[in-house]
Amino acid sequence: ERYKKSDSVVNTPAYARNYQPRRQRTAAIIRNRHGSIIYDTEVDKDMWVRHHNQLRREQAGPTINKRYLSLYSLFDTFNLIPVLLPRIRLKIRMKPSRLQTDLSSKTYR
Numbered sequence: 001e002r003y004k005k006s007d008s009v010v011n012t013p014a015y016a017r018n019y020q021p022r023r024q025r026t027a028a029i030i031r032n033r034h035g036s037i038i039y040d041t042e043v044d045k046d047m048w049v050r051h052h053n054q055l056r057r058e059q060a061g062p063t064i065n066k067r068y069l070s071l072y073s074l075f076d077t078f079n080l081i082p083v084l085l086p087r088i089r090l091k092i093r094m095k096p097s098r099l100q101t102d103l104s105s106k107t108y109r
Contacts, residue, residue: 009030009033009039009055010030010031010032010033011029011030011031012029012030012058013027013028013029013030013058014027014028014029014030014041014055014056014057014058015027015028015055015056015057015058016028016041016043016048016050016054016055017050017054017055018043025056026043026044027043027058028041028042028043028048028050028055029041029042030042030055031047034049037051037052037053038050038051038052039051039052039055041055
């Protein structure tokens with residue numbers, strides 16, 4: 001969820017847009033506000049300047065130390081066999097019709 005211009009967001013956690021390769025958002029803390037739409041954000045002891053549409057609210061805390069159970073651990077726990085369903089092609093492609101050419105004609109049919 002985006003921050004609105006009217007929100008009081010100084011010293012709150014957020015996700016800031018990250019322009020490094022293969023990274024979308026980075027956890028940050030909003031430190032200062034310039035005008036109505038520009039914010040200073042602190043990311044790993046660096047200060048980034050971000051527009052309000054480059055910031056997202058941080059719904060939950062950092063997920064670095066949380067453990068997630070994979071689906072395969074559930075299969076192992078209950079002695080289930082994972083079943084892979086066959087993939088269904090949603091888009092059926094038709095072969096293109098051949099272009100009929102008459103070399104004596106000025107146009108194609």
